Amino acid sequence: MASAAQAAEPEYTLAVSEGTSGGLDHARATAKYAGLAEALGRALKGKVTVVFAREFALLEDGLKAKRFDLALARPSDYPARAMRDNGYRFVASAKPEGQCLIVTRKDSPLKSLEDAKGKRWVLPEQVSYMSRFCHAELRDRGIALKNEKLQYVREQGAVQFYLEHKLADVGGVASYSGVARSLDKGGLRVLHSSVTQPYSPMVAGPRLTAEQLQAVQAELRAMDQADAGRGVLKTLGIQGFDTGTGPRVLSLLEWLGT
Structure with a gap:
């Protein structure tokens, strides 16, 4: 039975x-x-x-x-x-x-998003959710990335690589990513935290x-x-x-x- x-x-x-x-x-x-x-x-x-x-x-x-x-x-x-x-x-x-974290190197002189205008940006690939998330947040903060020097990379780990090796000045990653969990170890810091979604x-x-x-x-x-x-x-x-x-x-x- x-x-x-x-x-x-x-x-x-x-x-x-x-x-x-x-x-x-x-x-x-x-x-x-x-x-x-x-x-x-x-x-x-x-x-x-x-x-x-x-x-x-x-x-x-x-x-x-x-x-x-x-x-x-x-x-x-x-x-x-x-x-x-x-x-x-x-x-x-x-x-x-979740959030988009706008990050930069610890030794960067950047203090605010306004300071990041005109700098070299790096984001995950353009079609990715987090790239669109960061685009939307920055749009609402008055930064149109189409007018910035922007490089797209395959994955969020590459964003960290670009920043660590001074190939970019500022980048965007997910708050729940491995990069976000190891910012200090990677010599990075948060410049701006987006709205939560x-x-x-x-x-x-x-x-x-x-x-x-x-x-x-x-x-x-x-x-x-x-x-x-x-x-x-x-x-x-x-x-x-x-x-x-x-x-x-x-x-x-x-x-x-x-």
Whole structure:
């Protein structure tokens, strides 16, 4: 009887993506998100299987086809587009939120963004989320990068390289990047911190009922209240989940200009 009941247990998929800088393979992603999948399974009274979307094309295709019951992804614009274009609903976003950090060398004479006008800029590749994030922040601060001496590089680690080797004067990186976590070691400092925006949103596909979505949100909100949940959050590298940022996830796309 037990095996029959187990066989009838509903199954759901959780797609996860950490972008090009995540550095995970499928086995490590499955292990990293196992605790979260288990918690989601409790809320859904079923089994949740982790689907690692290493390539953005896999993530986007799956969201467009509504193949994923849940998706937790960075960059944040992918879940946001799934909400706007593909009928997905907001579940939660991770805490703390994300920022573009404008950084320079510790020995740089630059004191403010105004000082950075006319200097040599370096950003991650132009199509990347963080590049667009930094562009939008600087636009709002009166700096149009199209008028600056700007170099795009493949990844955020290369931004650090350009600054360390004095190939650029100022650059932009994500607050949650490895570069940001090792600024002091790299001889860098923050010149300016952007506004915050929702980080790593989770969205739900059409298969989940409104009641199931609410159950998932309740499970996520409670995670930081117990040792087991805090252990899951620590493994994920976040402090908790915020279920109130849905409107801001949608407005993110307009702010980015996409």
